Amino acid sequence: MGKLDGRVSMVTGAGSGIGRAIALLFASEGSKVVVTDVNDKGGEETANMIRGNGGDALFVHADVSRASDCENAIREAVKRYGQLDILVNNAGIDLPRASLRLIFLRMSSIRSLA
Ligand SMILES: NC(=O)c1ccc[n+]([C@@H]2O[C@H](COP(=O)([O-])OP(=O)(O)OC[C@H]3O[C@@H](n4cnc5c(N)ncnc54)[C@H](O)[C@@H]3O)[C@@H](O)[C@H]2O)c1
Numbered sequence: 001m002g003k004l005d006g007r008v009s010m011v012t013g014a015g016s017g018i019g020r021a022i023a024l025l026f027a028s029e030g031s032k033v034v035v036t037d038v039n040d041k042g043g044e045e046t047a048n049m050i051r052g053n054g055g056d057a058l059f060v061h062a063d064v065s066r067a068s069d070c071e072n073a074i075r076e077a078v079k080r081y082g083q084l085d086i087l088v089n090n091a092g093i094d095l096p097r098a099s100l101r102l103i104f105l106r107m108s109s110i111r112s113l114a
Contacts, residue, residue, distance in 0.1 A: 002030025015042025
């Protein structure tokens, strides 16, 4: 018996990396998994990996920066599984250190103007 039997999870950015690992782990614990990503190839791959292991998964294309994509993913999840219990908001990008430093410098200059 899995820790997530009977649950439905959605993992954003599950087409690779940490999101994929979470999706596979949740599926191995009995959850049905809605895999979402902007990368259709990676997302379908993750869903196929889950199905190949005997799990249940649905891939839905969704860019988390677009509200309409997010609404559609939730609609599709509920249409397929009738519920949505867990959301892992994993999708994101890693800013290079230089960009973070630039943001810090900009914020500092805004503060010093105040
Ligand atoms: N890997 C690390 O060491 C590390 C450390 C700290 C935080 N994080 C964060 O963890 C998350 C996952 O990291 P990862 O290393 O697995 O990255 P990754 O690049 O391997 O995977 C990110 C996934 O998110 C998807 N994605 C990107 N933008 C998206 C969007 N707008 N909408 C939907 N999907 C989108 C990509 O297509 C990709 O499949 C990121 O938010 C990252 O910033 C990672």
